[in-house]
Amino acid sequence: METIFKRRSVRKYTDTAVSDEQLKQIIKAGMAAPSAKNSQEWIFIVLRDPAIYQTFSEVHVNAFAMKTAQAAILVCADLSKEKDPGQGWWIQDCAAAMENMLLEATDLGLGSLWLGVHPKEDRIACMKDVCSLPEGVEPLGIMALGEPTKSREAIDRYLEDQVFLNTYGNTWGK
Ligand SMILES: Cc1cc2nc3c(=O)[nH]c(=O)nc-3n(C[C@H](O)[C@H](O)[C@H](O)COP(=O)(O)O)c2cc1C
Numbered sequence: 449m450e451t452i453f454k455r456r457s458v459r460k461y462t463d464t465a466v467s468d469e470q471l472k473q474i475i476k477a478g479m480a481a482p483s484a485k486n487s488q489e490w491i492f493i494v495l496r497d498p499a500i501y502q503t504f505s506e507v508h509v510n511a512f513a514m515k516t517a518q519a520a521i522l523v524c525a526d527l528s529k530e531k532d533p534g535q536g537w538w539i540q541d542c543a544a545a546m547e548n549m550l551l552e553a554t555d556l557g558l559g560s561l562w563l564g565v566h567p568k569e570d571r572i573a574c575m576k577d578v579c580s581l582p583e584g585v586e587p588l589g590i591m592a593l594g595e596p597t598k599s600r601e602a603i604d605r606y607l608e609d610q611v612f613l614n615t616y617g618n619t620w621g622k
Pocket of ligand 1: 603
């Protein structure tokens, strides 16, 4: 469980390559996530083309992590696979997959970053275009990966003011 607290966003990477084996392990972790009605509607697109990183950086000005990323994975949903269509569960399902992937990357000693795509229309349109996503395949986010240039501290963000007992505002744990 230490991995949960060690996971931090890494936005600058060395030029050490990320292997396909590492990517497979990370995607496997993504596919192990819980999903509504076990829909598993996720689709993972391994991004190895620097031109894609560049194009995304043009629509997302704070995507500078893509400048040094050694690999990236686009997490999408195939809406036709949803077992309870039209409710938007795919967002939660793919977010759970993304978090699992970030944790697996941390466990492998890699630095990673979640770059938001959904719900920004311009980023969605960009990724649909560059990855030729068919109708009904929706992008959620991009995971950037690489060896961190420096280590980041583990973090404890526990905020007791945001935890209540039974009713909102009723103190718990103080
Ligand atoms: C849905 C989502 C979208 C995010 N999008 C971006 C992004 O586009 N660019 C970025 O640099 N960080 C992005 N982040 C990372 C957050 O900024 C980061 O998780 C937060 O600042 C906390 O830092 P930590 O990850 O080191 O704990 C995103 C995180 C989430 C969950």
